[in-house]
Amino acid sequence: MRIGYGFDSHEFQPGIPLRIGGIALAHDHGLGGHSDGDVLLHAITDALLGAVAAPDIGALFPPSDPKWKGADSVVFLREALKRVRDAGYAVANIDARLILAAPKIGPHAGAIRRRVAQLLDIDLNCVGLKAKTPEGLNTENTAIAHVVVLLAETKTARRRKKIRG
Numbered sequence: 001m002r003i004g005y006g007f008d009s010h011e012f013q014p015g016i017p018l019r020i021g022g023i024a025l026a027h028d029h030g031l032g033g034h035s036d037g038d039v040l041l042h043a044i045t046d047a048l049l050g051a052v053a054a055p056d057i058g059a060l061f062p063p064s065d066p067k068w069k070g071a072d073s074v075v076f077l078r079e080a081l082k083r084v085r086d087a088g089y090a091v092a093n094i095d096a097r098l099i100l101a102a103p104k105i106g107p108h109a110g111a112i113r114r115r116v117a118q119l120l121d122i123d124l125n126c127v128g129l130k131a132k133t134p135e136g137l138n139t140e141n142t143a144i145a146h147v148v149v150l151l152a153e154t155k156t157a158r159r160r161k162k163i164r165g
């Protein structure tokens with residue numbers, strides 16, 4: 001088993017699309033910064049990379065590289081997932097926490113969980129998602145994501161190890 005932890009934050013900016021967990025949410029502000037600003041997919045990506053001791057998202061996809069400007073964060077997640085699989089692991093489950101003042105995540109939680117489950121190729125009941133408002137944090141203009149992920153060694157990897165002794 002392996003455990004991974006990911007954290008990310010992005011600032012809200014007016015007039016840009018909002019994407020969280022690979023889903024477009026209707027809102028008057030979006031998340032600026034690196035790529036499409038998908039704070040949840042970035043935290044999941046970093047959790048996956050951390051679990052296999054790979055370099056983090058900023059090292060693999062530098063924000064300074066114009067190539068990643070406005071990029072679909074699914075690309076980052078897929079690369080992290082590939083590294084997890086190459087290391088002989090599969091995702092067992094993830095648990096995520098979003099902290100943001102608006103919009104309300106509740107009505108979109110089902111869609112976000114379904115999309116994340118699909119991207120990670122795991123069952124819906126293996127994707128935990130909770131959201132809260134930033135009480136006392138003074139981060140009203142920021143979206144924050146914390147993610148933990150558990151990886152399990154695949155049968156093929158176990159078999160290979162056994163043969164090698």
Ligand SMILES: [Zn+2]
Nearest residue numbers: 008034039042
């Ligand atoms: Zn990010």
